Amino acid sequence: MGRLDTSDAQTSRAPVHRPPLSIPKNRRWNRRTRRDAWVFAAFAAPNVLLILLFTYRPLVTNFYYSTLDWTLGAATATNVGLGNYVEFFTSPDASSVLGVTAIFTITTVGGAMILGLLVALALNQRLKGTTFARAVVFAPYVLSGVGVGLVWLFIFDPTYGVLSWILRTVGQASPQWVNDPKLALLMVIIVYVWKNLGYCAVVYLAGLQSVPAQLLEAASLDGASSLRRFTSVVLPLLSPTTFFLLITSLLSSLQAFDIIRIMTPSGNGTSTLIFDSYLQAFGSYNRAGYSAAISVVLFAGLLVMTAVQLRFVERKVHYS
Amino acid sequence: MSTNTLETTAPRDRPLSWQNLGKTIAGGYVPLLLATLVVFVPLLWMMLSSLKAPGEIVTTNLTLLPKNPSLQNYADAASTVPFARFFLNSVIVTVIGSTIKCVLAVFTAYALVFIRFPFKRVIFLLILVALMVPPQVSVLPNYVLIAGMGGLNTYWGIILPGLGTAFGTFLLRQHFLTLPPAILESAEIDGAGHWRKLWKIVVPVSVPSIATVALVTIVSEWNEYIWPLIVTDHPDMMTLPVGLTQLVNSDGSTQNWGMLMAGAVIVLLPILLIFAALQRYIVSGLTQGSVTG
Incomplete structure (x- = not known):
């Protein structure tokens, strides 16, 4: 496959198809240009309008909904101002949601990235079969979270699951994965990491393959051990890849829904921001306004992270 | 390699x-x-x-x-819930949804790269930022809108809100920018309009990129969960991932694992087969496309 330019795709632009520069400014809106504007509108408008209606409009509507005490489907709602936000930031339930989100996000991002890097190192060898292994490792990333969640739910089943069988053969009883809030969180983290580490591995692999061989040879000649070569040469060179993966993984982790919904439908111990927002509006809580407030908080968080990302991408994470 | x-x-x-x-x-x-x-x-x-x-x-x-x-x-699963119907619904939603999305992406990307327009940068920025808005955040307002239009338990209600495509547009734009302008200039001299330039020149030379967008779109449409879950509550209109949810005992009692594994195979196998055959396109599309987050 082609090389993955993870950091340079935005900056290395091929020539843009520009209009000839010789057209005088006052004649820019001649007949041809006006016709072009109409063609542009006809080509781009359907997509742009759909994005405005179903991606941008909800961001605004959420703000309005978040000021309401409102049950989904009810014709009337009470305005509570910022009450939903006040409740979100003060109630113990909400702080547990923030805690679960933090634990889930940090462990899944860290787990998928560290394991992904290890797998990438295993794939980055002159061995037969690495291309096949790379495809296999990436596969879970494209699979339905619902299907994957069910497969693992069976593996984690305390009576008939493979895991309980393994634990029994070493004389241990299987814990109740789903019913224990802490273990339920651990369970969805394991499955999420399993599903996503292949993505990190493939992106890291592309980074590893762009490490210049001469640098490693030079380090070897200087007597650097393979561990030293990795920590002093490879890892610093990978820092743009690491930063890119950190941001993309953080964003996608904060959006995790499928696996959590199918493995722990009640959200006992696994209520992240996204999942709690879903349960509040569409679950048994019937609190659509509160749900909208959570969505606004989550979106604000994502916005800050994206801004940080753009700032850093602009300056790049340079290795000296 | x-x-x-x-x-x-x-x-x-x-x-x-x-x-x-x-x-x-x-x-x-x-x-x-x-x-x-x-x-x-x-x-x-x-x-x-x-x-x-x-x-x-x-x-x-x-x-x-x-x-x-x-x-x-498999027979047990099909007799418990309308499994064939779920499968059909998933196929319909995936085929119609991805076809429209790809066409929209091609048109928008062509317009952004090859047609003169004063506010092009603003529009591109609008599309770029949309890439970063998680669909889960828009679910509640979109539900209210679609329900108000009578779209619950309909195909169009499942498909419509996801049709705007930022990802495909972005990926194709990046590819179109790499095409040498010379290939269009000769067509311009012949007096070809944008429509002909798009279909006779740009699309034929961009087949691999369009295939990448199509495959990634098909995979994500097939796996789509939160929106169909919310917008359907009638079994006849559910897609496979939503229908599978129906097979799980929500009370936490013992599950019928054989049946659930059969259901999981039905939802996972088609994508696994597509991936096995065309993984180069899918891997490169997914790793390139997420460059912007």
Whole structure:
């Protein structure tokens, strides 16, 4: 496959198809240009309008909904101002949601990235079969979270699951994965990491393959051990890849829904921001306004992270 | 990708030479095999379990292979919920949704790259930022809108809100920018309009990129969960992932694992087959496309 330019795709632009520069400014809106504007509108408008209606409009509507005490489907709602936000930031339930989100996000991002890097190192060898292994490792990333969640739910089943069988053969009883809030969180983290580490591995692999061989040879000649070569040469060179993966993984982790919904439908111990927002509006809580407030908080968080990302991408994470 | 360095390597560095064989197996193949198995075994276990008789699943004495492989679990799943209907719904939603999305992406990307327009940068920025808005955040307002339009439990209600495509537009734009302007200039001299330039020149030379967008779109439409889950509550309109949810006992009692594994196979296998055949496009599309987050 082609090389993955993870950091340079935005900056290395091929020539843009520009209009000839010789057209005088006052004649820019001649007949041809006006016709072009109409063609542009006809080509781009359907997509742009759909994005405005179903991606941008909800961001605004959420703000309005978040000021309401409102049950989904009810014709009337009470305005509570910022009450939903006040409740979100003060109630113990909400702080547990923030805690679960933090634990889930940090462990899944860290787990998928560290394991992904290890797998990438295993794939980055002159061995037969690495291309096949790379495809296999990436596969879970494209699979339905619902299907994957069910497969693992069976593996984690305390009576008939493979895991309980393994634990029994070493004389241990299987814990109740789903019913224990802490273990339920651990369970969805394991499955999420399993599903996503292949993505990190493939992106890291592309980074590893762009490490210049001469640098490693030079380090070897200087007597650097393979561990030293990795920590002093490879890892610093990978820092743009690491930063890119950190941001993309953080964003996608904060959006995790499928696996959590199918493995722990009640959200006992696994209520992240996204999942709690879903349960509040569409679950048994019937609190659509509160749900909208959570969505606004989550979106604000994502916005800050994206801004940080753009700032850093602009300056790049340079290795000296 | 691993063969190009072989020629320059001295013989003693060959991984499979006698001196290095032990080291290669321990340091090279064992981690590789381990990573592959960690992914492969759960999926294999799902396939095997879906073919087992109930007595072989509801037992604490595990057997690897089904004694009498049968499709009984699939039949059971289909008699419990309208499984064929779920499958059909998923196919309809995926085919219509991805076709429209790809066409929209091609048109928008062409307009952004090849047509003169004063506010192009603003529009591109609008699309770029949309890439970063998680669809889950828009679910509640979109539900209210679609429900108000009578779109609950309809195909258009499932498909419509996801049709605007930022990802495909972005990916195709990046590709169109790399096309040499010269290929369009000769057509311009012949007096070809944008419509002809798009279909006669730009689309034919961009087949691999369009295929990448199409495949990634098909995969994500097929796997789409939160929106169809919310917008359908009638079994006849549910897609596969939503329908599978119906098979799970929500009260936490013992699950019918054979049946659930059969359901998981039905939802996972089509994508696994597509991925096995065309993984180069899918991997490159997914890793390139997420450059912006």
